[in-house]
Structure formats: C-alpha cells, structure tokens
Amino acid sequence: MEAVDFTNYPAEIQSAANKYEEFIRARLEPDLTQVVADRDAVYNRMSEYLKLKTHIETIRSQNLDELETKVDLGSNFYAKAFVPDTEFLFVNVGFGFHLQMTLNEADEFIDQKVNHMEK
Numbered sequence: 628m629e630a631v632d633f634t635n636y637p638a639e640i641q642s643a644a645n646k647y648e649e650f651i652r653a654r655l656e657p658d659l660t661q662v663v664a665d666r667d668a669v670y671n672r673m674s675e676y677l678k679l680k681t682h683i684e685t686i687r688s689q690n691l692d693e694l695e696t697k698v699d700l701g702s703n704f705y706a707k708a709f710v711p712d713t714e715f716l717f718v719n720v721g722f723g724f725h726l727q728m729t730l731n732e733a734d735e736f737i738d739q740k741v742n743h744m745e746k
Contacts, residue, residue: 633645673745676740676741679733691713693709694713695707695709695710713730715729716728716730
C-alpha cells in the first residue's frame with residue numbers, strides 16, 4: 628500500500644490520518660494475515676478430502692479389492708503400504724478422531740464436510 632503525503636494538509640487531518648494508518652498497521656494488517664492463514668488451512672484440509680474422494684473413485688472404477696500405495700509420514704517421507712481389503716477405510720473426522728467407513732459412507736461424509744468448509 629502506497630503511503631499518502633499529508634504534510635500539506637491541516638494538523639487535524641494529519642493527526643487523523645496518522646491514527647488511521649496506525650490502526651491499519653497495528654490491527655487490520657495482522658488480522659488480515661491471520662484470516663488468510665486460516666483460509667489457507669481450510670483449503671489444505673479441503674484438498675486432502677478431495678484427494679481421498681479421488682482415491683475412492685479410483686478404487687471403485689478399477690474394482691480394486693486390495694491396494695498397494697505409499698503413505699506420507701510427514702516432511703515428504705513416504706512408506707510403502709499394502710491394504711488387503713478396500714471395503715473399509717479410516718477417515719479423519721476432526722479433533723484427532725478417525726472413523727472406519729465404507730467407501731459409500733466416506734464419499735457421503737466428504738461431500739458434507741467439503742460443503743460445510745465452503746461456507
């Protein structure tokens with residue numbers, strides 16, 4: 628944001644402008660930074676749910692009874708994983724809880740969760 632030069636204005640206008648500039652710098656800019664960070668966190672969670680939905684669609688379209696994949700352990704470290712039965716999967720429902728769901732239940736849950744996060 629480009630600063631406006633108020634030196635040619637009366638003292639009361641300069642004072643008011645300085646107060647508004649300080650309010651913007653001290654209050655609104657940090658609030659905006661936090662809101663953007665919160666929004667990005669929601670978009671990241673939505674992205675993870677949509678990736679899971681894509682995986683579910685792949686399992687269905689290819690009629691996979693078992694699955695060999697890689698699991699992200701964090702910091703881009705991956706481990707091989709074998710899923711012997713794709714009938715059920717565990718879905719993070721929030722607050723550190725995971726629920727075992729069928730593919731249909733997970734699909735429906737993801738749709739509801741993403742719709743809720745979009746609001």
